Amino acid sequence: MSESQRVGTPGVASTKAQRSRAASVLTRLPATLTLVAVVLIVGVVGQGLWSPTPQQPWWDSVAYGLPALEQGRWWTPLSGTFFVVSPWAYVPTIASFFWVGVLEWQRGARVTLAYFVSGQLVAVLATALFLFFASMAPWPWAVNLAGMLDVGPSGGTMACFAACVGLFASPWRQRGWIVVVGLTALGVLFIGGLADLEHAFAVVFVLALTRSFRIRLASVRERRLLAFAVSLALGVIQIITQIVPTNGPFGPTSALDGSWVEVTVDVVVILLVTNGLRIGRRWAWVLSVIWAAVNTLIAAFYLTLSLIFPVDVPLEWGDTDVTLATSTLWLAFGVYLLRTRKAFGTHRRRALGAQKTRRAPAAPTPADARALIKTDGGGTLSWMSTWEGMEYLRTSAGIVPYQHHLGVAVALADPLGPPAGAADSVTEFIRAAEGAGLIPCFFSSSQVVRDVLPKGWRALVIADDTIVDLPGLAFTGKPWAHVRSALNRGEREGVTFRMTTLGEETWGIKQQLRAISESWVGDKGLPEMKFTLGTLQEAADPEVRLALAISAAGDVDGFLSWLPIYGADGAHRGWTLDLMRRRDDGFAGVMEYLIGSSARTFAEEGAQILSLSGAPLAHEAADDEGRIAQLLAQLSGILEPVYGFKSLHRFKQKFNPRYELIYLLYRDEGDLARIGPALVRAFLPDATLRQYAAAGVDMLRGD
Structure with missing residues (x-):
């Protein structure tokens, strides 16, 4: 085969694919294409494509309106449908058949033709009937329209447009109807033409027929x-x-x-x-x-x-x-x-659920959240709800932790309390947030919350929670080669592993931990992220454990912090990884060493699971997850030079975890424009405009 033949083959395949797609479109839109063809053919035969139709001698024989019906020309509602008033009007007329095509694509040719024909007839006949009675009164506008004739398919295309709006998913259906009804009302009130009145009757007809608004x-x-x-x-x-x-x-x-x-x-x-x-x-x-x-x-x-x-x-x-x-x-x-x-009924902002009466119960505190977690258990991220900056809504079934930023109430993880009460807590949080004029959403929530959301809410996968099952854990076989290598190297270099708490350590060790953290933050150009990412302040909690890697010289090569995961019986069911910090000149593989040693320790203590948390924006979006998920994947690529989410996700794969999806749950896409900035503020509450600008430059440069 020649070089030209080899080069041409992909082009031939692409051309065939394009022809196949075009043929598929043609076979799915026979009614729309036929109607457009009839309008154009009539335009050629009747010369309407190049001269105004009302100037033709047969105008009165085809145009519809009250005068035509009064004079017995009963066929005009049909004949006038396929004519257009003037040559320039062919552009919007043909464009209006777009909605006819959309309806046919969704509902089929029969339903589309039924809407088009019935909408056109109702628009013409209802307008004539209205003007017949209205012109009896001394109403100049009605008298003027009652003597007019018109042509065109706009009544039918408007009915198809309204029918398409009725197919929108809620709440876009209600918003679409608001636009349609509003524009129709404006056309009648301020333009007041015969066609505007016909459009109004077509819309009212579809509204009464579908009852979708x-x-x-x-x-x-x-x-x-x-x-x-x-x-x-x-x-x-x-x-x-x-x-x-x-x-x-x-x-x-x-x-x-x-x-x-x-x-x-x-x-x-x-x-x-x-x-x-x-x-x-x-x-x-x-x-x-x-x-x-x-x-x-x-x-x-x-x-x-x-x-x-x-x-x-x-x-x-x-x-x-x-x-x-x-x-x-x-x-x-x-x-x-x-x-x-x-x-x-909202007033100036106060905590959700707060009452103005003196006898109202006190708002929940972090201590209340801790007590509830220890009593009824929690998920892998529940302990984060006890951190500084959280607010709490007390519900009939428990507590919902949240933060309020830029008009958005961001609930963190799952509601606290008995699992059976999750549905009530979710419903009450949504009602309280909306009652306060806030946009409600749930961030880093599990399938438990998604299953009890109101109908119509959206779910977006934002991360994969990486969970290592501890019972029977053994670092054997090829999948654990990286971890074994790190453990062996630490032993050869005289590194000591210690599971402790920050309060138990000496002043010298604490200073080293602070120095390591400050060095890590300084490299980022942005402050330490918060909300679902802790700092040394959160690591100082006595319930939080630290894993230290101490070199033979007594230096801290790296450290981890572990958040408790409680079961319903008040016992530790597992631990969640939070901080990961290493000294710049520490030995290679110190993180694998620390996680592997921690897993051994927790397994010996009887813990069931180890959560390595989810790297934000590191989820690999599938083709069927929608456009928003694809946009987040692109955002992840932009942010990768700054925070390395995907690199972190790949690192965690060394520990052969299983995955549980973590969601952002929201009402509809219209809220995302507010939720996005609110989450940025939640994660970076202390960032300055200069730091944001510098980070943006780094992203553009790929540094």
């Missing part, structure tokens, strides 16, 4: 988020309608014709309350309800004047048409706030 079932957080979004939208709308002409049900307006005083006051109020609504503050809710009522009363006053005086009443402070339109939105917003009043 149930705000009363939304969480407290979702209700606050909706109030926050609507409040901001109201401010933006009032500014836009002040500078852009509108033509809605309340009449046409001109640019800069409204009341700047009214808009300014509304925007100022919105800026004051919007963040308070997001975190559920009661004062923000009260002020929003009052202001919604004020806007509604102003609109009622204008409407009353217009009924008493049929001619326009000149008012110095602005155009009443804009005021009536925006006040309609304020009225709807006020009704929503009243319906969701229970979601807005």
Whole structure:
């Protein structure tokens, strides 16, 4: 085979794969492609691709609307579907079939055609029926639309778009509906065209059919988020309608014709309350309800004047048409706030579960957490919940340890208490955090917590807990060669192993340990990480044991700290590795020596397990774990030069552990933007902006 043939082979295979994927797409979207083809063919035959359709002599015969139905042209709702008003409108029209394709990909051709056809017919016929009755009143907007004709498939494509939103996973489904309903309402109120009215009826039809928008079932957080979004939208709308002409049900307006005083006051109020609504503050809710009522009363006053005086009443402070339109939105917003009043009851921050009454029980303390761990046992990371900086929520079943950073309540590990009470503790923590306007999440939690989470919560694997089973442990065979080699070398060089506590050691040994730690921290350029990574301060706990490697000259070559793992009977079930430090000129393999010697000691004492902890961001993400997991894998690669998480993970593999997944558990992807910075602050509470910048430079350079 020639060189050119060998080089061309991969390209041929790639071309075949691309053709196969294209054929797969074509076979899965027959309805969408057929509808697009019909619209384009009709555009060519009817010349609509290069000249406006209303200028054609057959316009009245194909266009739909109230006049066509009144004159007996019953076929127009179907015939008008495949025409487009003007050549430029073909671009958004063809683009709107994207959602038809999405729906067909998810639900199939039959369901898609049913939504498209029924949505188009309902949009056209319901609009005609509404205008038939509305035009009987002296309503200029309705009378004007009642005499118009229209063409286009937008009613059907809008119905398919709404149906796609109904397929979103919660809570994105509720948020998607908020966007769809909001945009539709704005189109009717401020643009007021025949197509806008048709779109509104198509959306209402799908809403009534699917019943997929149930705000009363939304969480407290979702209700606050909706109030926050609507409040901001109201401010933006009032500014836009002040500078852009509108033509809605309340009449046409001109640019800069409204009341700047009214808009300014509304925007100022919105800026004051919007963040308070997001975190559920009661004062923000009260002020929003009052202001919604004020806007509604102003609109009622204008409407009353217009009924008493049929001619326009000149008012110095602005155009009443804009005021009536925006006040309609304020009225709807006020009704929503009243319906969701229970979601807005938070006050200034205090510990979760804390009461303002004098008789309220005292908040849990680290001593309470220790007592509960010794009574009911805990996981491999439970002892970390007794460290400085933790807060505690007392639940009906135990205690949930957490930290509060940047508006996020980060629960650490699993709830403390009987395993049977984990579900109640998780539920009560979520309720308390949301009630305080915080984002709840669970960090470094086990499968126990994941199994009792509310429906819809997400799970992200952040580490693998590396566990060595101690019963029957023997460093024999090839898998343990690295550990045996380190133990043998330590013995040859006269190294002494000692299991102790920091309080039992001499001043000289303590100074060496501090010097080793300070040298390690200085090399990093960032402070020692905390939260799930201890320091010598945590190692000073009498319950924490130290493993020392003492050289023949009396120097500390390296040391480890071990956190206790308690069983339900109050006995030590095992130990968790925390600190790992070595002297720069200590003997090679000192860490393997220390871990191997510690494992022997704990096994002789009757411990069951040894946890080497999980290296953060070192989990190898599988293809089916989602995009967020893949992004974390990329982040791990960026951080590797600074903290070496993957290197640490590879080191722990020398001890042939089994793995248990460690999770970050959160409500949905929308929370990750807040959870990420909160975790950074939890791990590096003392880092300065300069240190962050220097670490960023190191990452970019790969140092």
